[in-house]
Amino acid sequence: MKILHVASFSGNIGDNANHSGLRFLLDEYIGSISEYTELEIRKCYQIYSGANRWQFDDTFVRLANNHDLVIIGGGNYFEPWLDASSTGTTIDLAPEVLEKICKPLVFFGVGFDIHKGASAENLEKFRLFMEATLAREKTLVTFRNDGSIKNFREALPFLDSNCIYRVPDGGFFIQCNVQQYPFINLDSRYWGINIASDMKERRFPSGLQGSLGWNEFIVDYTKLLSKALDADPNLKLLFFPHIFKDLEAISELLAALDDSYCRDRLIVAPFLNGWQGADYIFGLYRHCELVMGMRFHANVCAIGMNVPVIPLASYPKLYDLYEELEIQDRVVWVNQQGFTGKLEKQIHDYNAQREILKADNLVLVQRLREDVDSFFPRLEALL
Numbered sequence: 302m303k304i305l306h307v308a309s310f311s312g313n314i315g316d317n318a319n320h321s322g323l324r325f326l327l328d329e330y331i332g333s334i335s336e337y338t339e340l341e342i343r344k345c346y347q348i349y350s351g352a353n354r355w356q357f358d359d360t361f362v363r364l365a366n367n368h369d370l371v372i373i374g375g376g377n378y379f380e381p382w383l384d385a386s387s388t389g390t391t392i393d394l395a396p397e398v399l400e401k402i403c404k405p406l407v408f409f410g411v412g413f414d415i416h417k418g419a420s421a422e423n424l425e426k427f428r429l430f431m432e433a434t435l436a437r438e439k440t441l442v443t444f445r446n447d448g449s450i451k452n453f454r455e456a457l458p459f460l461d462s463n464c465i466y467r468v469p470d471g472g473f474f475i476q477c478n479v480q481q482y483p484f485i486n487l488d489s490r491y492w493g494i495n496i497a498s499d500m501k502e503r504r505f506p507s508g509l510q511g512s513l514g515w516n517e518f519i520v521d522y523t524k525l526l527s528k529a530l531d532a533d534p535n536l537k538l539l540f541f542p543h544i545f546k547d548l549e550a551i552s553e554l555l556a557a558l559d560d561s562y563c564r565d566r567l568i569v570a571p572f573l574n575g576w577q578g579a580d581y582i583f584g585l586y587r588h589c590e591l592v593m594g595m596r597f598h599a600n601v602c603a604i605g606m607n608v609p610v611i612p613l614a615s616y617p618k619l620y621d622l623y624e625e626l627e628i629q630d631r632v633v634w635v636n637q638q639g640f641t642g643k644l645e646k647q648i649h650d651y652n653a654q655r656e657i658l659k660a661d662n663l664v665l666v667q668r669l670r671e672d673v674d675s676f677f678p679r680l681e682a683l684l
Contacts, residue, residue, distance in 0.1 A: 303336045305368040308376055310339050313544045315598025317579035319375045322471030330677040357394040362401045375410030375445055375471055381423040388430040389423030396433035405683045410445040410468050413453045416617050428457050435464050439683055443468045448621025468676050469669040472601035477584040485588050493589035495541045495599035498550035504615035505636045513636050523557040525641045530566055541582055542572045543596050607662050611647050
């Protein structure tokens with residue numbers, strides 16, 4: 302079987318983690334996959350001007366029809382803020398192009414996100430696109446378990462959503478090869494940290510009552526980390542960049558820490574891309590007794606690998622994920638004043654109840670696996 306996989310494969314290792322889990326599931330349920338053709342979706346974005354830019358046009362249709370199955374996703378691609386798109390989203394797949402695709406088509410684990418804004422015009426374009434897609438034979442539309450279906454029903458209440466299926470993000474089932482990390486000391490304890498400063502004004506809006514700006518967050522968070530380092534000489538901090546902009550966030554945090562910590566109590570993982578990068582970095586997550594993460598897949602993959610993780614929420618999508626998992630009490634909103642009190646309590650509780658928490662996570666992932674088991678027969682029937 303030949304699969305055309307349209308998604309992002311370079312630039313954010315969280316995407317690769319998502320695809321790793323998806324392909325693990327495809328191999329298990331379908332098998333006999335002889336070839337994946339990877340089509341990098343970022344190269345069809347309107348802001349991309351490289352010579353290898355592509356579009357959802359007749360050339361794409363010919364490529365799609367030369368495969369046995371077309372998968373678009375996972376990723377947060379249904380964001381109806383893009384005025385110049387025929388669908389209002391980065392999936393600029395016009396209905397007249399869509400109808401020319403004669404092979405099975407699956408939108409897998411796509412996020413629907415209106416937090417960046419959605420005009421009435423764009424929502425109408427997206428509604429027409431969804432109507433055409435859902436009416437198409439041999440097509441499945443699935444949203445990932447991050448509040449997308451709830452947001453979709455609120456934004457488009459008159460569009461039938463019963464034919465849209467919810468699936469766990471593929472990152473819950475990430476597969477990592479065993480790696481050697483010579484800088485990991487077995488006598489040390491490691492906290493993994495992933496922080497993000499992209500979309501800074503959205504994550505840390507200024508001027509709102511009770512809100513916390515980015516610089517204030519850095520000050521408060523470094524105080525908490527310094528206190529923890531002082532209390533335990535065996536504790537080390539391991540920072541994980543997922544995209545290149547995370548290096549800027551990490552650098553700002555390091556600049557706020559005392560030099561003595563930076564010299565021998567901290568490790569910054571390398572910024573790596575693609576399949577090997579995801580394999581290396583997420584394999585390193587396994588060496589942490591605790592992860593604190595802002596990014597979506599820092600949380601998803603830690604849960605999937607049964608590494609205790611505290612969600613550092615600065616964007617609604619992360620809370621929406623934990624709400625769907627019915628563990629939203631774990632979320633710490635780090636863009637709100639006084640967050641360090643709740644975070645310190647979470648850290649204490651996690652340390653005191655580590656084995657209980659890990660057992661709960663195993664039950665959670667098993668429940669997600671049951672969701673997968675109920676969906677994949679539909680995909681098999683499509684082929």
